[in-house]
Amino acid sequence: MELKNRNCILLVCIPIIIFVARIPSLHANYAKFDEIVEKRAESSLVAALQAYKPDPVAVTSEFTKEVEESIKGVKNGGRRELAEGQCLSTNPIDSCWRCDPKWAANRKKLADCAKGFGHGTTGGKDGKFYIVTDPSDDNVVDPKPGTLRHAVIQEEPLWIIFRNSMTIKLSQELIFNSNKTIDGRGKEVRVAYGAGFTIQFVQNVIIHGIRIHDIKPASGGMIRDSLDHLGIRTTSDGDAISMFGSSNIWIDHVSLARCSDGLIDAIMASTAITISNCKFNHHNDVMLLGGSDGYGEDSIMQVTVAFNRFGRGCVQRMPRCRYGFAHIVNNDYSQWKKYAIGGSAQPTIVSQGNRFKASDDINLKEVTHRDYSEESEWKNWQWTSEGDLFLNGAFFVPSGSPLKQTPFSKNTTLEYKPGSFVGTLTRYAGALSCSIKQAC
Numbered sequence: 001m002e003l004k005n006r007n008c009i010l011l012v013c014i015p016i017i018i019f020v021a022r023i024p025s026l027h028a029n030y031a032k033f034d035e036i037v038e039k040r041a042e043s044s045l046v047a048a049l050q051a052y053k054p055d056p057v058a059v060t061s062e063f064t065k066e067v068e069e070s071i072k073g074v075k076n077g078g079r080r081e082l083a084e085g086q087c088l089s090t091n092p093i094d095s096c097w098r099c100d101p102k103w104a105a106n107r108k109k110l111a112d113c114a115k116g117f118g119h120g121t122t123g124g125k126d127g128k129f130y131i132v133t134d135p136s137d138d139n140v141v142d143p144k145p146g147t148l149r150h151a152v153i154q155e156e157p158l159w160i161i162f163r164n165s166m167t168i169k170l171s172q173e174l175i176f177n178s179n180k181t182i183d184g185r186g187k188e189v190r191v192a193y194g195a196g197f198t199i200q201f202v203q204n205v206i207i208h209g210i211r212i213h214d215i216k217p218a219s220g221g222m223i224r225d226s227l228d229h230l231g232i233r234t235t236s237d238g239d240a241i242s243m244f245g246s247s248n249i250w251i252d253h254v255s256l257a258r259c260s261d262g263l264i265d266a267i268m269a270s271t272a273i274t275i276s277n278c279k280f281n282h283h284n285d286v287m288l289l290g291g292s293d294g295y296g297e298d299s300i301m302q303v304t305v306a307f308n309r310f311g312r313g314c315v316q317r318m319p320r321c322r323y324g325f326a327h328i329v330n331n332d333y334s335q336w337k338k339y340a341i342g343g344s345a346q347p348t349i350v351s352q353g354n355r356f357k358a359s360d361d362i363n364l365k366e367v368t369h370r371d372y373s374e375e376s377e378w379k380n381w382q383w384t385s386e387g388d389l390f391l392n393g394a395f396f397v398p399s400g401s402p403l404k405q406t407p408f409s410k411n412t413t414l415e416y417k418p419g420s421f422v423g424t425l426t427r428y429a430g431a432l433s434c435s436i437k438q439a440c
Contacts, residue, residue, distance in 0.1 A: 168194075
């Protein structure tokens with residue numbers, strides 16, 4: 001669907017009837033799109049529209065003040081001098097919880113810390129703790145109690161933690177129910193060498209403190225996705241984390257590498273997402289926000305990408321956007337092999353306070369990349385760069401008129417610090433090594 005007046009779509013004129021009409025045609029990797037899944041898709045659309053920010057307000061200075069507090073004591077070109085036992089937080093998301101030496105007793109404090117468009121995501125805060133004791137994944141139809149699969153399909157909110165360090169090899173994609181937190185702090189938890197995570201037609205999920213790598217496609221078949229539903233799934237793509245028609249998702253302090261398809265994908269009108277403090281390495285198609293130029297309903301997609309490190313071996317799509325609004329703030333980009341930030345289908349991209357270091361290859365200096373359009377078209381897309389730091393010849397090609405309105409509110413804004421602070425702000429990106437009774 002080609003959008004003729006994008007401002008109308010972005011701000012006030014999202015026609016719900018169009019979304020509802022499209023839902024039954026989106027089989028979403030289900031071989032049979034049955035009545036339960038259809039109802040789930042419809043309710044997820046309602047939740048996504050409620051999470052979408054239709055009334056833009058001026059960006060506030062609140063987050064800038066929080067960042068300034070986080071970087072007090074910066075010395076020697078951005079490194080922070082830390083005394084033994086001192087809190088190691090270096091950005092405002094981490095400052096919300098990492099300074100507490102009793103974090104293990106106060107795990108759910110994390111649920112108050114999401115910022116950006118994923119603000120308000122609480123995961124399993126209102127539920128019980130579920131302790132994963134068994135790394136196996138032998139039965140996807142009737143999952144064994146104590147396994148991660150058994151935890152994520154439960155109907156009630158759950159805060160999922162792990163008794164021991166473990167590597168979980170998923171035999172099929174792990175399909176989430178709503179209101180779940182996966183919290184790997186205090187253990188080394190890896191999801192690797194099998195299938196990945198699918199967050200589909202659900203709301204309110206936090207994934208924190210784990211490592212996901214070497215994910216492979218899985219054959220599909222009959223898979224339980226909730227206590228009351230089994231569905232026949234087609235082959236999964238091999239994404240680490242795939243979001244489909246979901247809202248209020250926060251992915252924080254996750255290390256990701258070497259998957260068969262994407263590391264993080266958000267498609268089909270997913271929105272209210274924050275991806276923060278993550279580390280991405282050794283991958284081609286890193287992050288996809290919007291899966292098809294023909295799916296204009298992704299105009300409601302709003303994603304914050306903040307305090308991440310896109311490091312060794314990353315090729316492209318950090319992110320690659322369609323439609324929607326991406327706020328890319330205070331991330332570290334190092335020597336991409338094709339491009340860093342790209343898109344098609346007129347997305348709005350706001351790049352603020354990032355650090356872009358290009359490789360020595362003279363052909364790989366440009367940060368940005370536009371697909372499937374001539375300059376006469378993309379010159380009107382709103383892609384802006386403010387406060388970014390460009391090293392080794394890196395450059396950003398802006399386009400469009402300056403943004404007069406944004407979908408930021410007091411809670412969703414992530415105001416930036418200049419790119420020179422990025423080394424400090426992203427210093428502890430990726431899964432952390434946390435010890436009980438010590439600040440993490």
